[in-house]
Amino acid sequence: MGEGGGSDEREDAENGALARSDDGPTDQVPGVPATPRNRAKSAALWGAVGGFSxxxxxxxxxxxxxxxxxxxxxxxxxxxxVAAVAGGAAYLFEHRIAARLAKRRT
Structure with a gap:
């Protein structure tokens, strides 16, 4: 945003993230990386949603x-x-669905 920084920063209108034009492609999926811990946490939350539903x-x-x-x-x-099945399905298939959606965006 500043003139002295050398990098041209702009705010992405779709997801509100800052993207730098000189850092390479900005079409990466926003959010936290899909580490095993983050996947397990997300699956547990989806399991809770399924059980409470x-x-x-x-x-x-x-x-x-x-x-x-x-x-x-x-x-x-x-x-x-139901919570165990929903959480297990979320853990197994969430990264596949995210990858398919990322391919569809490009």
Missing amino acids: FLVLAQAYLLLGGDLPVRYAWLFALAGV
Whole structure:
């Protein structure tokens, strides 16, 4: 942004990130690198979203007058299974989906 810096900085309108024109290509995927720790953290959060979504849908069904064939303890156990499956699927497939989306942007 300054004239004395030598590098021409501009703000990318799509994601708000600063890009430097003299640092090479700026079409890299924004965000944090896909380290195993970051992938595990993201998968755990997606698992929590899946488990809580299952509980919300079950509660909505009960509020609308439906009757579930299991008790609440089993609902929490099923929510745990849904969370584990959603988290495992997110861990296995998230980097593949991100790579495919990055190819589509170019």
